[in-house]
Amino acid sequence: MPRGRPRQSQNGTRATQDDDDGPLSQSLSQSQSQTQRRSQRRLSPVEEERLAARVVRYVLAAHGRGEPLRREKVRRLALEPQHGGYVNQVLQAADVKLRDVFGMSLEVLPNKRDLLLVNQLPVVENAPPLLAESELQKHGLLVAILALIFMSGDAGVDEDTLWRFLSKLGVHKDHKHECFGNVRKLVTEEFCRAGYLRKEEEVVKGVTVLRFFWGDAASVGVDAVDLLKFVCTIWGDEVEPEQWQEQYERALQLQEAREQREQARQQQ
């Protein structure tokens, strides 16, 4: 029945109807059912499988290059134009593939725009890490910075404090480091682009100063309780995580948020 036209009986008279079955309500219910049909429309299993494979390949390639995964880019590069409306379905299918085959999950970051690959493989104690030497060195630097920012509180860490801390470890802002090269670029660009750090500019007495926080990738990918335990190990003196009251509470909050996200994903 076309929208807006009253229902006619076979003899041409207008049939008696309840209010709910009037012309307007009919058209509304028709549009609602159209919306429901559109949202319930799904790709066929074969098509879903094919597109999910494209998404997996794109995600692996982009992650290997160290660039952030954007939902919009996935839709544009991995899906065909006619399948743009099935992004959610394909992303879910790609997530299942990544988990089953590669032991990774595809997390959606809080801004709903970016995605992140997170390792789901169980931690094996004392297993040799499968990273190149240069990657291990960058890893070490990044963890040191993340630990500093986490332990310094919610307000983040200003640039001066960060470089003063790193200078104690032999890493200077304006000197080329034998491992890291241009450290300033590594910290302010590469780590920020990968989502592990987030920088904000603030003007203090007319001077623009950078302030660093944990990025979305760190919030999702790093277990704050484990990081706090690492800090306790470094600190020595038989310090327990509970002795860092403020940091311990924050770590528990972050851990709870991660668990809730994981539960929400499993329920999908």
Added chain:
Amino acid sequence: MPSEERRHKERLLVRSYRDQLTALEAAQQDGLADRSLQQRLEEAETLYKKCELPESTVAEVDGQLVAQLSSELSRSVRNASAGPITFQPADFAARLSAAVNQEDSLTPNAWAGLGRLTANLLGPCPGLQLLNGTLGVPNAPPAERKQRAPRARPNALSAAVAPDKVVEVAEPGATPQQINRLESTLKALYRRLGKPISFFEFAYHPTDFGVTVENIFHASILVKMKKARLYHKHGLPVLEPVSGGAAPAGGDAAGDKHQMLFRIDHESWRRIVKEFGIKKALIPPAEGRQ
């Protein structure tokens, strides 16, 4: 004690106090105490005893130092009585260095060791870093090749030596003197060497591309006027003078055209100069041009 000496002594004392204040501020910033507060207080006491006039500037800086020491002491007392530990970045850096067995700056091995220690804290999957290079971006549309119109050559000379046509004899700029200069050079070389001259070695200038083009242009006029003959010998073009109406040896009958068509540009010019080892121009420069 003379007043000048007293003032000098006072200035020295004030400087000592200021050094103490600076050291205390630096220690507060770094969170590391190089000396105990008791020691600092005793040093301040020693300095003050040297002061002769209590109402002088020395008393003022002494008051500042004592106030700073008091606030530092009260902070230490608060921290000692509180349960949580205070995190100080410099302290953490020192302990981090000690944890990887380094005294000061971390060596590359130490950074790698720290990375191994924390390998499981971050999420990236180890397998991806082992890939030899990265996968290509799939499904990206190939970059479109933009067709550009050929750039217009503004130089009249470059238009005149376009490689796809042979110019006529009477060209503007081809003066008889230049043609004669080329002809006389060619004949002199032919007499001296007793054999045809390599066209490249004759016409190509080792450093000036413009002169090379001019030489080729004038040589082509010579050939057109039948004052020189151009042919291939052992696969390379050679040039020899033709003396008045004589039929060229081993060639065709008089009146035929001997032409060679080739493209010349900067790159090919440089390549030929290099491969033939052309170090010196055989054709002398025109008058007024060195």
